[in-house]
Amino acid sequence: MLRRNFVKSTLGLAGAAVAAGDALASAPLAKNNFKLKYAPHFGMFENSAGKDPIDQLKFMADMGFKALEDNGMMGRPVEMQEKIGKELSRLGMEMGVFVVDKGGNSQNTLAAGKKEYIDIFLNGCRRAVDVAKRVNAKWVTVVPGDFERRLPIGVQTGHVIEALRRGAEILEPHGIVMVLEPLSDSPNLFLRNSDQTYMICKGVNSPSCKLLFDIYHMQKNEGHIIPNIDYTWDEIAYFQIGDNPGRKEPTTGEINYKNIFKHIYNRSKAENKSFIMGMEHGNYRPGKDGEDALIKAYIESDSFTV
Numbered sequence: 001m002l003r004r005n006f007v008k009s010t011l012g013l014a015g016a017a018v019a020a021g022d023a024l025a026s027a028p029l030a031k032n033n034f035k036l037k038y039a040p041h042f043g044m045f046e047n048s049a050g051k052d053p054i055d056q057l058k059f060m061a062d063m064g065f066k067a068l069e070d071n072g073m074m075g076r077p078v079e080m081q082e083k084i085g086k087e088l089s090r091l092g093m094e095m096g097v098f099v100v101d102k103g104g105n106s107q108n109t110l111a112a113g114k115k116e117y118i119d120i121f122l123n124g125c126r127r128a129v130d131v132a133k134r135v136n137a138k139w140v141t142v143v144p145g146d147f148e149r150r151l152p153i154g155v156q157t158g159h160v161i162e163a164l165r166r167g168a169e170i171l172e173p174h175g176i177v178m179v180l181e182p183l184s185d186s187p188n189l190f191l192r193n194s195d196q197t198y199m200i201c202k203g204v205n206s207p208s209c210k211l212l213f214d215i216y217h218m219q220k221n222e223g224h225i226i227p228n229i230d231y232t233w234d235e236i237a238y239f240q241i242g243d244n245p246g247r248k249e250p251t252t253g254e255i256n257y258k259n260i261f262k263h264i265y266n267r268s269k270a271e272n273k274s275f276i277m278g279m280e281h282g283n284y285r286p287g288k289d290g291e292d293a294l295i296k297a298y299i300e301s302d303s304f305t306v
Contacts, residue, residue, distance in 0.1 A: 032064030109145025216242030
């Protein structure tokens with residue numbers, strides 16, 4: 001290389017390095033570098049960040065959280081949805097789940113096969129598309145409702161599958177995935193276990209109908225967490241977190257979250273997958289001290305060796 005070209009090239013590289021350094025210096029640096037994409041919800045850090053949702057988002061990003069979930073997003077004003085979507089994009093954060101409004105977890109059960117219930121669900125799916133576009137969401141939570149105990153279980157399951165197929169037809173063209181959440185809140189809820197949800201997802205047979213594996217609920221209903229994650233792995237699109245008993249942050253109950261997070265991380269990395277881990281739980285302790293303790297709990301649970 002001629003000396004003049006070498007000098008010119010070196011100066012160009014030096015200038016690029018300075019520019020890159022300036023860009024890095026101006027970018028906000030997160031306090032923690034978590035291995036997984038944990039998603040807090042609004043209100044979780046209110047004592048540290050204040051009541052404004054945008055300030056809370058900034059605090060989450062500063063603490064190293066890479067996503068947000070907000071079950072009640074469909075009930076927020078359009079202007080706030082748009083504002084949240086823009087701030088998430090600016091911060092480089094992903095939007096996790098919000099709940100499709102069908103009148104409540106137990107209401108308007110799809111297991112009954114009634115047209116009026118299905119219409120309410122499908123209308124919720126249509127409205128969810130608009131909300132998802134405002135906040136750049138890819139996942140929406142669906143709970144089919146209660147058992148319809150006057151009908152055989154197979155008939156109820158068939159009704160649920162048919163209704164979900166119709167919901168998937170609405171969501172699929174927009175790249176939105178409804179994630180079905182089996183719950184432990186009441187024995188009256190139709191969707192209770194991960195294997196049952198796996199079967200229904202197979203029956204719906206759509207990329208827009210997958211399993212939300214809530215570790216708290218599944219610990220209560222079935223236990224055997226890591227094997228059940230493996231059994232249903234190819235239908236899981238989203239995880240949620242909560243320790244048991246109490247439904248608070250990891251380390252406050254009986255679930256060994258460090259091992260579970262390690263298992264999810266290693267298998268995801270091997271298969272080039274990525275999951276949002278929704279922090280759908282309360283704070284074990286009140287106030288700012290409780291919020292600091294929650295962050296420390298995630299630092300500890302995320303400190304597994306890969």
